Amino acid sequence: MDRRTFLDFLGKGIAMTALSPSILAANNSFFDSFQGIAPSDEDELKLAKGLSYDVLIKWEDPISKKDTFGFNNDYTAFLPFDPAKPDDGILWVNHEYVDPMFVSNYVGGDEKTKEQVQQEQYNVGGSILRIKKTAKGKWKVQKNDPINKRITGQTEIPFNWPHPIADKKVAMGTLANCSGGITPWGTILTCEENYDMFYGERNFKDGSLIEKRAFLGWHKHFDNPPEHYGWVVEVDPHTGAAKKQVALGRCAHECATVKELPDGRVVVYSGDDSVNECLYKFISSKPGSLSEGKLYVANVRLGLWASLDYEESPILQKKFKDQTEVLIRLREAAKLVGGTGLDRPEDIEIDPITGHVLVSLTNNTGTKNYYGSILKIVETDNDHTSLTFKPDKYLAGGVETGFACPDNMAFDTAGNLWFTSDMSGSLMHKEPYKEFKNNGLFLVPRSGPKAGQVMQIASAPSDAEMTGPFFSPDGKTLFLSVQHPGEYSKNLEELTSHWPDGGNSLPRSSVVTISGETLEAIQGM
Numbered sequence: 001m002d003r004r005t006f007l008d009f010l011g012k013g014i015a016m017t018a019l020s021p022s023i024l025a026a027n028n029s030f031f032d033s034f035q036g037i038a039p040s041d042e043d044e045l046k047l048a049k050g051l052s053y054d055v056l057i058k059w060e061d062p063i064s065k066k067d068t069f070g071f072n073n074d075y076t077a078f079l080p081f082d083p084a085k086p087d088d089g090i091l092w093v094n095h096e097y098v099d100p101m102f103v104s105n106y107v108g109g110d111e112k113t114k115e116q117v118q119q120e121q122y123n124v125g126g127s128i129l130r131i132k133k134t135a136k137g138k139w140k141v142q143k144n145d146p147i148n149k150r151i152t153g154q155t156e157i158p159f160n161w162p163h164p165i166a167d168k169k170v171a172m173g174t175l176a177n178c179s180g181g182i183t184p185w186g187t188i189l190t191c192e193e194n195y196d197m198f199y200g201e202r203n204f205k206d207g208s209l210i211e212k213r214a215f216l217g218w219h220k221h222f223d224n225p226p227e228h229y230g231w232v233v234e235v236d237p238h239t240g241a242a243k244k245q246v247a248l249g250r251c252a253h254e255c256a257t258v259k260e261l262p263d264g265r266v267v268v269y270s271g272d273d274s275v276n277e278c279l280y281k282f283i284s285s286k287p288g289s290l291s292e293g294k295l296y297v298a299n300v301r302l303g304l305w306a307s308l309d310y311e312e313s314p315i316l317q318k319k320f321k322d323q324t325e326v327l328i329r330l331r332e333a334a335k336l337v338g339g340t341g342l343d344r345p346e347d348i349e350i351d352p353i354t355g356h357v358l359v360s361l362t363n364n365t366g367t368k369n370y371y372g373s374i375l376k377i378v379e380t381d382n383d384h385t386s387l388t389f390k391p392d393k394y395l396a397g398g399v400e401t402g403f404a405c406p407d408n409m410a411f412d413t414a415g416n417l418w419f420t421s422d423m424s425g426s427l428m429h430k431e432p433y434k435e436f437k438n439n440g441l442f443l444v445p446r447s448g449p450k451a452g453q454v455m456q457i458a459s460a461p462s463d464a465e466m467t468g469p470f471f472s473p474d475g476k477t478l479f480l481s482v483q484h485p486g487e488y489s490k491n492l493e494e495l496t497s498h499w500p501d502g503g504n505s506l507p508r509s510s511v512v513t514i515s516g517e518t519l520e521a522i523q524g525m
């Protein structure tokens with residue numbers, strides 16, 4: 001396989017299992033002398049030498065005559081219109097949640113008004129943007145391009161499922177859009193993660209609403225059922241058409257990582273980002289389908305994928321009335337069939353050289369696993385449809401490795417692993433996280449004297465985390481979200497961050513493009 005073909009595969013977000021390691025793991029002498037950066041507590045996006053960034057778009061920037069860019073941008077995915085012209089295409093960006101103090105001017109006290117809730121609903125979901133690289137090498141959003149659209153907490157989105165969900169065929173909006181994935185057929189998967197903060201959660205024992213989890217209080221003005229959220233949503237970035245893919249189950253989905261099989265079917269891996277929750281995979285039974293197939297949960301102790309198919313499982317039949325109920329109450333079903341609770345499974349990437357499945361396990365402060373790790377799943381015979389696997393620890397966070405709380409990951413065109421850290425703002429700068437300072441972006445070189453070692457490449461502004469790392473198909477640009485700078489500001493007069501505009505400005509989550517000679521040298525260009 002030549003490099004071009006490999007780039008095309010990466011560009012589609014699809015990893016290979018049978019790639020010859022000799023092509024990509026050639027020794028890269030750049031790493032002989034390259035040093036990363038030290039942890040920083042400055043209110044800046046700091047980068048290693050030979051890298052620079054430009055802000056591509058930030059919260060509230062107009063994208064068309066009627067729409068603006070949403071809040072708390074997370075997952076990014078760049079899809080060129082034509083693989084031969086990688087400098088013009090569509091950028092998808094997730095908008096995860098809102099901080100009412102910034103978005104709706106709600107600071108507590110009186111009840112939030114309906115208008116304030118609507119303002120917040122508009123600011124989650126996703127943005128679709130046409131972007132182009134200019135002659136000067138800078139990426140620009142093509143304002144008012146017909147491609148530009150918003151998907152929000154108010155967009156009507158149907159369920160792709162033969163049965164209604166909580167008596168309805170259509171949901172109002174998508175929300176909690178954390179990480180995601182892309183399909184071989186060029187659509188985006190955007191994942192609804194901590195959905196309970198908006199409309200609460202159902203108490204399935206008595207059918208009541210668990211209101212205390214709805215701390216954004218949207219349920220007070222909109223009685224949308226919580227069952228309508230917690231899904232993987234598929235979006236066509238050319239038209240904005242969206243559907244909730246029920247067959248992938250309902251939980252706090254961090255991401256949906258797609259592997260295309262030789263026969264056109266797919267396997268989709270997804271983690272449920274909560275303490276003691278599980279890792280899932282869906283195996284489609286038809287090419288190009290995310291609705292026909294079977295869902296499995298990982299039993300990491302036994303190294304097997306347990307079926308969540310109602311027809312196959314007397315345990316599930318005893319507890320639930322049908323497959324729809326199994327999918328809605330996925331967490332309960334997963335535990336019944338032997339799913340292993342993990343320490344917050346977040347992003348998942350498939351190693352393009354080995355085919356191994358890497359899963360970030362962020363942390364579990366309850367069990368004193370403060371620093372987290374990256375788990376490696378080796379599917380039997382490297383076959384992603386296999387129902388058995390070998391689990392292994394790939395990398396552990398901690399003082400020796402220099403990072404804590406791994407979250408989003410991406411492989412570059414040379415197969416180096418990049419990942420971000422997500423220490424929560426309430427824990428940052430306190431023991432046992434103190435010495436890691438602000439959240440960071442890290443690199444694990446594939447080859448050379450530092451192969452397998454972790455080096456810090458970037459440091460986030462105050463209170464922020466970096467999310468959604470995504471490489472352009474030519475590897476020359478790293479798209480990256482900088483999310484929630486200044487999140488721990490007590491009020492608008494005492495801001496903890498002024499990134500990116502500086503001075504006395506409001507902090508604004510933004511997407512940046514990172515480039516430079518170091519980015520190319522790291523990939524042996």
Ligand code: FEO
Binds near residue numbers: 096179273
């Ligand atoms: Fe929204 Fe698990 O991060």
Ligand code: CA
Binds near residue numbers: 467
């Ligand atoms: Ca995340």
Ligand code: CA
Binds near residue numbers: 347348349408
């Ligand atoms: Ca990723």
Ligand code: CA
Binds near residue numbers: 346362407422
């Ligand atoms: Ca996270």
